[in-house]
Amino acid sequence: MDLSLSIVVVFNSYSVRTITVIIQSPNENNFEKLSIKYPTTLSCSCTRSSIQHDQFLSFNRTYHPICTSQFVNQTFISSVIEYNMSNYYPLDYRIMTAFHFQIITLLCRTVKQMVSDALEEFTRKYIFTNKALFYDIFNVQIEALIEQLKATTMAYIKHINDFLWFNIFQNRIISGLRTNYYINTVPGSEVSIFFISEYTNGNKTCTCSLNNNCVHQAGIYNVTERVGLQVPLLFGSLPNDARLLLTIPGIMVGCLPYNSILASKLECFYNQSCIDQIQIFMKGFSLVKPVL
Template identity: 40%
Template sequence: MSRFYPLDFRLMAMSQFQILTLLCQTAASTINSALNQFLAQKMVTSQAVSREVFEAQVVALVEQMQTTTVANVKYIDQLVSLVIFNSGIMSALNNNYYIIQNPLQPGVYIQHGNYPVGNYIISDSSNLNYNYCDCKLMSNCTFQAGYYNYSIGPSHGVAGIYKPTPPPILIVPGMLVGCLPRDSMLQSTLECFYNRSCLNLIGISQAIIPLNAGASSRFRVNTIVNTLFEQLFVETWQNSSNFTSYYNACYPEACSYTYTQPGNFLYAITMLLSLIGGLTTVLGIVVPLLVKFFRRLLVKCRGDAVPTIENDLAGRRFFYFS
């Protein structure tokens, strides 16, 4: 692969599609892991909730799981990017760093790549009027990928500047090259692979079916791969909950409910009469029984008493019971 120029699509294509494969596999494993953890959780309620409350709670839990999963993937991806960049890993494709050896001088030294910023048309060979992105300072330096009919030449070793001069034979729409295959792939789009003519242009077999650019997709054709990956390549999340299964699992022994309504005059009169009628009925039963009880008690007390007659000094008589 070293015979291709660092701006050439053919130099980085294989590595980029290996990266894309890993991104898809990472998204799939992340989703499976998140779903397994989510389904292992239990929904515990102190009381059996209604269908509406149950479905609302499930939707909230699912949305929280989705948000957390996407955020975790984004943070891990940023961490990986920082580790790779700060470690100064040298790509074997000679696109971020490359070794220069002068036969007339002992030893070798490392030169870092510089990608042009802007369009393809760069005619000034002095390189003084144009800006370049330095791979030593940034890992996401990119440039439009194309097919070049020249390999690494004298201009390659001038301060590590990769110049698109002469212009490429053709360009690959949406695809970028850069310091690292991973970063350039994340900033690329897959728009070329929705078009049969573009696939033919870069020599893709007729057996490969172009991607379907259907109107139902929430992603546009020119959406960058980084956005697709941050959304885990998921078109839609489908939630399916079963209230009947939940209720059967949490079947209560008894159910009760309260019915609240505003009071009115007729209701108040009805309740008052009901209370009076109920009180009259109760007293009609209880009072006769109480009267009989106390009458018997009084008769018994009188029957047990023994009258005693005594005379005082004045000749008066006193009757009392003992």
């Protein structure tokens, strides 16, 4: 790499002469000093016109802490599976617990793979220039490339999410947990009654046939106090609900496990006291510690 520097000298007679100073193979420190002193006339040709991104960029990936917690351990997930879970009241957290953590585990694994693939593809690309770039210009270009990488990766993740939502919603998939639709079969008869679930959140009522994102605050309910389901299937309306034994902050339930976990903030899982309260009703929570 040769660095040439043009210096304009003005004599008393107003004649102008350009002096070119060539520095062979300057180091980075010298180049930076000269670029500050001679920003308009400094020119530094490169011996190579391209360099791969992984030669000067590295990434420190940080994922949501729950992805490395005990909550995504299969032993824990298996411990909270109950074979009669669909019999719980639809707002009861026990009806979706295992499925929530299965989804979280899958999302963590999927996002890690997607990010890894995106970074691998990005670091294999090249930056092209026949002259050394000033520090500020170089930083602007690299930051723009990284922002584009982030935007592209997020758009791809959103595309996958939208694809899942579209297929679930448009195909009217009926949850085996009976949380979005409920089919009541009359014994000894071919007649089946099809009900659509509704959830209240605040002052609004949301219908699962129109919106899969209907959610409500999760809790533990006394299922023995309510026999059968009233029509219409409106959940979250306090006069009609079973007796609430425990509210679980930051966790939502609703039409489907996938949509409700995406609407959850998971704050309970950062708190040992909250985990201890859930453990009273689900012994499997004794296997986990709070998310750090």
